[in-house]
Amino acid sequence: xxxxxxxxxxxxxxxxxxxxxxxxxxxxxxxxxxxxxxxxxxxxxxxxxxxxxxxxxxxxxxxxxxxxxxxxxxxxxxxxxxxxxxxxxxxxxxxxxxxxxxxxxxxxxxxxxxxxxxxxxxxxxxxxxxxxxxxxxxxxxxxxxxxxxxxxxxxxxxxxxxxxxxxxxxxxxxxxxxxxxxxxxxxxxxxxxxxxxxxxxxxxxxxxxxxxxxxxxxxxxxxxxxxxxxxxxxxxxxxxxxxxxxxxxxxxxxxxxxxxxxxxxxxxxxxxxxxxxxxxxxxxxxxxxxxxxxxxxxxxxxxxxxxxxxx
Amino acid sequence: xxxxxxxxxxxxxxxxxxxxxxxxxxxxxxxxxxxxxxxxxxxxxxxxxxxxxxxxxxxxxxxxxxxxxxxxxxxxxxxxxxxxxxxxxxxxxxxxxxxxxxxxxxxxxxxxxxxxxxxxxxxxxxxxxxxxxxxxxxxxxxxxxxxxxxxxxxxxxxxxxxxxxxxxxxxxxxxxxxxxxxxxxxxxxxxxxxxxxxxxxxxxxxxxxxxxxxxxxxxxxxxxxxxxxxxxxxxxxxxxxxxxxxxxxxxxxxxxxxxxxxxxxxxxxxxxxxxxxxxxxxxxxxxxxxxxxxxxxxxxxxxxxxxxxxxxxxxxxxxxxxxxxxxxxxxxxxxxxxxxxxxxxxxxxxxxxxxxxxxxxxxxxxxxxxxxx
Numbered sequence: 132x133x134x135x136x137x138x139x140x141x142x143x144x145x146x147x148x149x150x151x152x153x154x155x156x157x158x159x160x161x162x163x164x165x166x167x168x169x170x171x172x173x174x175x176x177x178x179x180x181x182x183x184x185x186x187x188x189x190x191x192x193x194x195x196x197x198x199x200x201x202x203x204x205x206x207x208x209x210x211x212x213x214x215x216x217x218x219x220x221x222x223x224x225x226x227x228x229x230x231x232x233x234x235x236x237x238x239x240x241x242x243x244x245x246x247x248x249x250x251x252x253x254x255x256x257x258x259x260x261x262x263x264x265x266x267x268x269x270x271x272x273x274x275x276x277x278x279x280x281x282x283x284x285x286x287x288x289x290x291x292x293x294x295x296x297x298x299x300x301x302x303x304x305x306x307x308x309x310x311x312x313x314x315x316x317x318x319x320x321x322x323x324x325x326x327x328x329x330x331x332x333x334x335x336x337x338x339x340x341x342x343x344x345x346x347x348x349x350x351x352x353x354x355x356x357x358x359x360x361x362x363x364x365x366x367x368x369x370x371x372x373x374x375x376x377x378x379x380x381x382x383x384x385x386x387x388x389x390x391x392x393x394x395x396x397x398x399x400x401x402x403x404x405x406x407x408x409x410x411x412x413x414x415x416x417x418x419x420x421x422x423x424x425x426x427x428x429x430x431x432x433x434x435x436x437x438x439x440x441x442x
Numbered sequence: 443x444x445x446x447x448x449x450x451x452x453x454x455x456x457x458x459x460x461x462x463x464x465x466x467x468x469x470x471x472x473x474x475x476x477x478x479x480x481x482x483x484x485x486x487x488x489x490x491x492x493x494x495x496x497x498x499x500x501x502x503x504x505x506x507x508x509x510x511x512x513x514x515x516x517x518x519x520x521x522x523x524x525x526x527x528x529x530x531x532x533x534x535x536x537x538x539x540x541x542x543x544x545x546x547x548x549x550x551x552x553x554x555x556x557x558x559x560x561x562x563x564x565x566x567x568x569x570x571x572x573x574x575x576x577x578x579x580x581x582x583x584x585x586x587x588x589x590x591x592x593x594x595x596x597x598x599x600x601x602x603x604x605x606x607x608x609x610x611x612x613x614x615x616x617x618x619x620x621x622x623x624x625x626x627x628x629x630x631x632x633x634x635x636x637x638x639x640x641x642x643x644x645x646x647x648x649x650x651x652x653x654x655x656x657x658x659x660x661x662x663x664x665x666x667x668x669x670x671x672x673x674x675x676x677x678x679x680x681x682x683x684x685x686x687x688x689x690x691x692x693x694x695x696x697x698x699x700x701x702x703x704x705x706x707x708x709x710x711x712x713x714x715x716x717x718x719x720x721x722x723x724x725x726x727x728x729x730x731x732x733x734x735x736x737x738x739x740x741x742x743x744x745x746x747x748x749x750x751x752x753x754x755x756x757x758x759x760x761x762x763x764x765x766x767x768x769x770x771x772x773x774x775x776x777x778x779x780x781x782x783x784x785x786x787x788x789x790x791x792x793x794x795x796x797x798x799x800x801x802x803x804x805x806x807x808x809x810x811x812x813x814x815x
Contacts, residue, residue: 339509340542343529344556344608354555358546 186418192411200407210412219396219413223420226393229307229382230375233314234368237322240315241367245326245360260327264320271317275384278316282309282385305387313381318374322367329363330356369425376421393417460485460644461506461612466515468501468668475501477668478515483612483646488638490647490655493665494691499648500616502665506646507614508532519611536614539621541601543589549575549600550585556608574603577640578633595626602634606641615647619654631657652692656680664688686808689732694767696738696778698731700807708807713773718749718802722809729809735767735781737804740788741797748799754778756791770798 153161162168194206197213248256266274281287284302292300303309333356341355342348357364379394386392393413400410459482468476476498483489491499504510505517508529516523524532535556543552551558553571562570572582578599584592589600598618605613615634619627635658638645649655655662656676663673664687672684683689686697700708700717708719708731719731741748754772766787768780780798788794 334540334542336538336540336542337544339529340536340538341544341555343507343509343535344604345530345535345559346555347530347559350559354559355544359544361546 189411189414192408193415195408195411197408198406210409211416213409214412214416219393222391222393222396223416225390226376226378226417227420227424229311229314229378229390229392230372232311233318233375234322234372236311236315237318237371238364238368241319241322241326242330242364244323245330246356248327249331260324263323267320272380272384274317275313275380278309278313279304279384304385305389307386307390310382310386310390310392313385314375314378317378317381318371321374322371325363325367325370326360327363329360329367332363333359365429369428373421373425377417457485457487459483460520461646462516462518462521463506464516464518466502466505466517467513468498468505468510469513474668476505476512479668479670481663481670481673483644484661486642486644487660488635488645488647488658490649490659490662491665492649492652492655492662492691494650497665498668499650499665501668503536503614503616503646503648506612507534507536533611534614535605535608535610536616537601537605537618539617541597541618543597543601543604545588545590547589548585549580549587549589549592552589552600553603553607555604570607571603574606577606578603578637594622595630598622598630602637606637610643612644612646615645617649620649620651627654628657634658652679664691666691683732683806686730686732689734689806689808694735694779696733696735698733698776699728700731701728702726712775715752717805719805719807720802722807726807726809729807731805731807733800733805735779736765738778738780738798738800740780740782741799749802750805751797751799752778753795753797756788756794756796759788759791768796770796772798 188202191202193210194208195202195204195210196207197209248259252259279286282303283289284304285293286302286304288303289300292298337355337359338351341351346354377394378392379398382390382392382395394417397410397413397417400406400413404410461483463479463481466476466479467474479502491502493499501510505512508524508527508531511525517525519532519534544555547555550568550571553574554562554567557567557570568585572585575582575584580596580599580603584596584600589597592600601618619630622630631654634645634647638658647655647658652662652664656679659676661673661675662679663670664679665671666687672679672688674682679688680692683692689695690697698717699711700719701711702722703709703716706719706722707716708722709716710731711728717731741751752772754770756768757771757777758769760767760769761784762781764784766782766784768782768788768791770778770780772778778798782788788796
């Protein structure tokens, strides 16, 4: 699939080289007549209006004087100065720590599950996938509220322990662990489904060959299974990392005041504090931080090499 | 049954068996993919299992390498039962049909894989990999190359080098050449036979092409419906096929349904013509008369004596590289295939009247009962 698309883009490149000498009207015409361009147009417009536009606005606002509502002023670094002199690094750290922990826990939980769904429950995997995806049909907030009832003092968990087992359990709500639990719970499908895709991409014969060449089950997993499933694993990790780093509801509902994630700070600046420039500056910092982490991660794992497109 | 007798007859001078199958079965539900097979594979030989798809050859080799377990029977390696020894603990390894090269590893890393698994140091690993690459005529510069950049033939060599790096006692091949074009396949068949000589290892090769088997093997086992129908040297199989199935499998042949006739002759059941045939048993009640296309000749002089003579018309002519094949119609219903070397090609053959002839000794009779099961 990818190979074909690469070839197509080569062909397209060849065409544009030939038509460079033509007037721009002609070139626009040929560009518009290409199915690829037309097919990409709707999503292009959507991304331009819904992603690039707001991002540009946030970028501009980050350099505006504090507590102003116009982007047409002289740029300043005042917001960043305030942020660095304050204790915002704590929320950044909390967000990154929670996101990293979420990814780590999900990797460990989801990998065996993905293996089981692809190789063991091959026939029933569809039903299992449906069961696992079913919670997605209920809003995150509602599901988290449900967990609140479970974890609160005198709630389902502590009440049961107290009444039937006689073990006194204090409230588990409003802790770091409760937040982490919420993040893991909410993001599980985001890790699982790309991972299933990755795991199912590993040809059975590849594993048999490694096994036949003397590798133990662990060595097959380390040398063949995980490297070949890596594209799916990386995509799952990236999605869950970004989602967890920008999470807000989990921290609010289950973390209370025990955890302040960066998204909460940003939301506060934009709403309660009415300080758009500062909120924008915080957002920019988060984007840069998460973006560079993601880039570093993808650099370490060369997707092209995994797919065998390059050596 | 025929297979077993042929096997023991020549066994006295042969080297000892390295791998033995004793009544091995593999059932998928009720269906026997491999049906009570007993077989000895000798130390150092190139043994080829050949059969049409669905004959059970892949199922069998999967049991031999340890990827599947037999339902019944025993597999013995040097006299020791290895039914329950998993593939990674067996001193055997296999070159897969898909080759199963690791796409995320370079040529060198692929070849070194079995050594890495054993914990061999990187330096001596590389040394061995380069040695094998030289043996298999892979340029040294390929060491760091990705396997996807290699051509089909190069990938074959990498897969073979990886298997040799494992240093197996028996090397299995599951139709690794089937995806290649004809010319390259012919080259690699010979290379494989050379490698077999150089290494002195036992090779067990699976293919659906008897032609391929003929080129490479010391012995061939022809499989059909989960059983061996004949085991023997290429010459034995070619010269003396045990059943109609084997002779048909070998390539295009002329098959005539015949019944018993007077004085040891047979009667063509379609035309009533009488043919001289090799000696047949008194109990012969009917069967197939098989004549290879290359054993039929054209008679220039229609009066010259020959055991079996038929008049016909050349309907079509096919050029097969160095050979020419003719389709000769005899009467209304019968078609004979006749094959000649190219230098014996008939001038303006199509539509011409010809007399075809063959000797009794060049035809084979398979009584119906022998292959009815």
